[in-house]
Amino acid sequence: MDSKTIQLGNSNYAYYEIANPGKPKMLMLHGMMVESHCFEKLAEHLKVHYHLFLLDLKGHGKSDNGKSYDEGYTNDIIAADLLAFQKQIIQEPFHLVGYSLGGQYSLKFAGTYPELVKSMTLIDSAPTLSSKGIFLILYALLTVPKFFRNKEHVLNYYNSKLAGLGDYMFKYCVSESTNGRYLLRYDKKNLSPNTLGKAAIRTKDLWESSRKIKSPALVLRAEKSAIIDNKIERTMKANMPQANVVLMKDMGHELVFSNAKEVFEQIHGFVAKA
Numbered sequence: 001m002d003s004k005t006i007q008l009g010n011s012n013y014a015y016y017e018i019a020n021p022g023k024p025k026m027l028m029l030h031g032m033m034v035e036s037h038c039f040e041k042l043a044e045h046l047k048v049h050y051h052l053f054l055l056d057l058k059g060h061g062k063s064d065n066g067k068s069y070d071e072g073y074t075n076d077i078i079a080a081d082l083l084a085f086q087k088q089i090i091q092e093p094f095h096l097v098g099y100s101l102g103g104q105y106s107l108k109f110a111g112t113y114p115e116l117v118k119s120m121t122l123i124d125s126a127p128t129l130s131s132k133g134i135f136l137i138l139y140a141l142l143t144v145p146k147f148f149r150n151k152e153h154v155l156n157y158y159n160s161k162l163a164g165l166g167d168y169m170f171k172y173c174v175s176e177s178t179n180g181r182y183l184l185r186y187d188k189k190n191l192s193p194n195t196l197g198k199a200a201i202r203t204k205d206l207w208e209s210s211r212k213i214k215s216p217a218l219v220l221r222a223e224k225s226a227i228i229d230n231k232i233e234r235t236m237k238a239n240m241p242q243a244n245v246v247l248m249k250d251m252g253h254e255l256v257f258s259n260a261k262e263v264f265e266q267i268h269g270f271v272a273k274a
Helices: 036-046 075-090 101-112 131-143 151-159 165-172 196-211 230-239 260-273
Strands: 004-008 011-018 025-029 051-055 094-099 117-123 174-176 182-184 217-222 243-248
Touching: 004 075, 011 036, 011 075, 025 036, 025 075, 025 101, 036 051, 036 165, 036 260, 051 075, 075 101, 075 196, 094 101, 101 117, 101 196, 117 260, 151 165, 151 182, 196 230, 217 230, 217 260, 230 243, 243 260
Parallel strands: 025 051, 025 094, 094 117, 117 217, 217 243
Antiparallel strands: 004 011, 011 051, 174 182
């Protein structure tokens, strides 16, 4: 896929278009610490049925970093950037697919501009994380190397998490520094607000946004992931009575990499009826 660049708000974003004229348009938003090529296997199936747009989120991939959380990464700022993308590029209501962090941004956009979203799919994503999910993400952030010594270090580290993940991460998610080391290409400022108060405001806003969504919604909950627990699922169903939650059995949070065909089947079956 060849990237294109567009200015949205105060930032330059990279995006990819897999055109299929006449087919329904679909925007796909990736998760934290990855970028749009995380959907490569999934897009191979979806591109037959949809006109796809994949956007590198701010602070990831080839898109710019934000100046600070308050100036670049709040829910309102990201939603405004997505609205600009819709107006300039998509130019009609569309189907929205968000994975992990991209799912949270999807919730905000679909709740703020419900008339522009024909359907919303969340891939292992919710307005908040379970307590166990928060712990596991913090542990992952604390244990990931500050830098990788060489290509083999990248490959070995990520392949130990999931077979084949190292090749993806090396190709798309690290950058080489002047001393020959490799650094993860993501902006830590977008992970969360810098105070507990701001974090609580962000989470509350996402829950409020979920209640304003009008489109059909699909939530793919990975069984082996700790992102969504039963309490979160119940609250999501109460806020979005039109939502269908599907348990993806024996799958972890990396399901877009490991189970692309099964994820496609759920999304396509849902969108076809939306």
